[in-house]
Amino acid sequence: MNIFYYDIAVNVPLRKCFTYKSNTKIPVGTRVQVSFGTKKVLGIVIRKLKKINPQIKKNTIKDAIPIDEHKCFDKSTFDSVLWASEYYHHPIGEVFFSFIPTILRKDASKKITRIKTKINYSINEADKSFELNDEQKKAINNISKIKGFDPSLLYGVTGSGKTEVYLRLTENYIKKDKSVLILVPEINLTPQLINRFKNRFNGEIGVFHSNLTPKKRFETWLKSKFGVIKIVIGTRSSIMMPLDELGLIIVDEEHDQSYRQSEGFKFSARDMAIKRSQIENIPLILGSATPSLQTLKLVSEKKFKKFEILKRTDGKSPPKLIALDINNSELIEGIAEESMTAIEKTISKGEQALVFINRRGFAPLSECADCGWVASCKLCDSNLVFHKSKNRLICHKCESVFKVSKACPECNSSKIETHGLGTEKIEEVLKSKFVNIPIIRFDHDSTKRKGSLEEIYSQIHESRAAILVGTQMLTKGHDFPRVTMCVILNADNGLISPELNAIEKISQQLIQVSGRAGRNNNLAKVIIQTRYPDDLNLKKIKTGNYKLIADQCLENSKLKNFPPYSSICLLRCTSPNSNNCLNFLNRAHQILKSKNKLNAIGPLPSIPSKVKGNSRFHLVLQSSTKTYLNRVLKFLINEFENWPEAKKIKWSFDIDPYDMS
Ligand SMILES: [Zn+2]
Ligand SMILES: [Zn+2]
Structure with missing residues (x-):
């Protein structure tokens, strides 16, 4: 009887596989059941071994029992996930299991069974009743010609009709019986995109994100795997959807930070999309009005193609950005009189205004006027935010909720005051000033309840004059056709931030906010309230020309050897x-001193330095070449195995971190 030996990945935080045997051939990527310690657990076959490690005694090797007749990972998803476990230096089992539907992770009685019913997709021609403009036509024609792996940036200003380009390209693949994967930053914020696809195609559109029930996610996964669903729209968790005959991957709003998972297995779905399309050897489209610096660098090096749509489909000119100097203005809870007048004017015309402040809650600071005590979270290094609607203090780091104390715990004084601004306070101020006008708050709290987001959207679309108050949630993908003016309250935080990619982030945010306005109006206006009207970056942002500012950011990064011109990893602890x-x-840090091509900085406290009772520190590791950095990380992993210091803490690598804190 033949015996085959396999490397199996199990869902444990260890950077290695385990050897098992079987008397049957089990394909790579299949789920198996194995004994692990005293438990029976599930694993994934990673490779068939030609010979086993001589240190392992053959008679101690246990059996691997295959579970499914179908593989959990086909060749290309398997290779992509394997790449991710190596690139991110994360425990291989945890990486593989994070891309398996929850239902299949623990339960061997749940099987992968073929779904036989096939749906024939058809195109709803009546939905294509309008003319494409020349730029759209050019992008569609040229991208259609691409064969194999050849990524393209679709650089389209907000309102330029990128979605129509996605729809037409998807149509091409559907006609060839291929499938298409479309990634979006946050699914519940993109109902318009999903509806456009549902209207265009007769046939099921798979929607995939982490808020669905495990059962629903498993169903969509199975339907994709067996070719029943050919179009999937999903968040970062859908990057490894096992789509049959995948022909195209689209990453919409590719610059968005939601593509990064920052807890547990830290990865970027945008970067994995690039790798997957390379392994599948298929085209990839990265769409954005404010592309990331990495993408722009690859375009400049001719590694990515670029297609531009610089005209808005409505033919209207982009909104006018105005920097309002508030140094000598009287502010009504953060809103300048000029801004108030502009809001008033807008609603008197039956139009809508948008007030953007990137902080939820009522006030970010509760302080004792007598002794200076500040309400802070017991578990985190973070001040508590007062939420008036709930009459509670909430920690925005760990979401712990605390009662509002009537007296100061330090000096017993009753003079506890709140300071600073949040969406709730702005909502209150506007409500008292504009009594009969709907004031619609749009943030994490007001949209949390199931169905509330839909209610808010329909309220906005049914109202005429109205004022929207919201956080960055407002900037993601949704169009508000009646909004003709915006006020941006706290842009200064971004302008003066020491964070290395702060200017890239704030300019993306401001340009995205202003892009929500004026879809139906020529005279849309965006007021940026600022104490730094002469700031050079702000002057560039004001032109609304993102390319101008991105080029400047790239040049700075090159001079200082920052990403994307070097590679960074945070060793988090x-x-x-x-x-x-x-x-x-x-x-x-000490042992890294001998690595002369690597720059190590730290240890530094992370921000916040404490979350849920755990202190957080990190070391910044920077190198000009990714290959060298990788070699150093492998060296560190080996070292840590023998360090008593490493047993007392939890450590992880954060490769290409979104921020350095
Ligand atoms: Zn006090
Ligand atoms: Zn907390």
């Missing part, structure tokens, strides 16, 4: 005891 973190990171 958490422990209830901050000394344990420091001992570990100091030792790591």
Whole structure:
């Protein structure tokens, strides 16, 4: 009887596979059941072994029992996930299991069974009743000609009709019986995009995101795998959807930070999309009005193609951005009189105004006027935000909720005051000033309840004069045709931030906010309230020309050897005891001193430095070449295995981090 040996990945935080045997051939990517310690667990076959490690005694090797007759990962998803586990240096089992439907992760009685019913997709021609403009036509024609792996940036200003380009390209693939994967930053914020696809195609559109029930997600996964669903629209968790005959991947709003998973297995779905399309050897479209610097750099190096749509489909000119100097203005809870007048004028014409403030809640600071005590979270290094609607103090880092104390716990004074601005306070101020006008708050709190987002959208679309108050949620994908003016309240935080990609982020945000306005109006106006009207970056942002500012950011990064011109990894460390973190990171820093092509900075406290009772520190590791950085990370992993310091803490790598804190 033949015996085959396999490397199996199990869902444990270890950067290695385990050897098992079987007397049947099991294909790579299949689920198996194995004994692990005293437990029976599930694993994934990673490779068939030609010979086994001589240190392992053959008679101690246990059996792997195959579960499904179908593979969990086909060749290309398998290779992509394997790449991710190596690129992100994350435990291989955890990486593979994060791309398996929850229902299949633990339960061997749940099987992958073929779905036989096939749907024939057809195109609803009546939905294509309008003319494409020349730029749209050019993009569609040229992208249609691409064969194999050849990524394109679709750089389209907001309102330029990128979605129509996605629809036409998808149609081409559907006609060839191929499938298409469309990634979006946050699914519940993009009902318009999903509806456009539903209207255009007769046939099921798979919608996939983490808020669905495990059962629903499994159903969509199975339907994709067996070719029943050919179009999937999903968030970052859908990047490894097992679509049959995948022909095209689209990443909409590719610059958006929601593509990064920052907890547990830290990865970027945008970057994995690039890798997957390379492995599948298919075209990839990265769409954005404010592309990331990485993408722009690859375009400039001719590694990515670029297609531009610089005209809006409605033919209207982009909104006018105005920097309003508030140094000598009287502010009514953060809103300048000029802004108030502009809001008043807008609603008197039966139009809508949008007030943007990137902070939810009522006030970010509760302070004792007598002794200076500040309400802060017991578990985190974070001040509590007062939420008036709930009459509670909430920690925005861990979401812990606290009662509002009537007296100061330090000096017993009753003079507890709230300071600063949040969406709730702005809503209150506007309500008292504009009594008969709907004031619609749009933030994490007002949209949390199921169905509330739909209610808010329909309220906005049914109202005439109205004022929208919201956080960055407002900037993601949704169009508000009646909004003809915006006021941006706290842009200064972004302008003066020391964060290395702060200007890229704030300019993306401001241009995205202003893009929501004036879809139906020529005279749309965006007021940016600022104490730094002469700031050079602000002057560039005011032109509304994102390319101008992005080029400047790229040049700065090149001069300073920052990403995307170098590679960065954060070695993150958490422990209830901050000394344990420091001992570990100091030792790591010490041994890195001999690595002359690597720059190590730290240990630094992360921001916030404490979350849920755990202290957080990190070391910044920077190198000009990714290959060298990778080699160093592998060296570190080996070192850590033998360090007593490493046993006392939790460490992880954050590769290509979104921010450095
Ligand atoms: Zn006090
Ligand atoms: Zn907290």
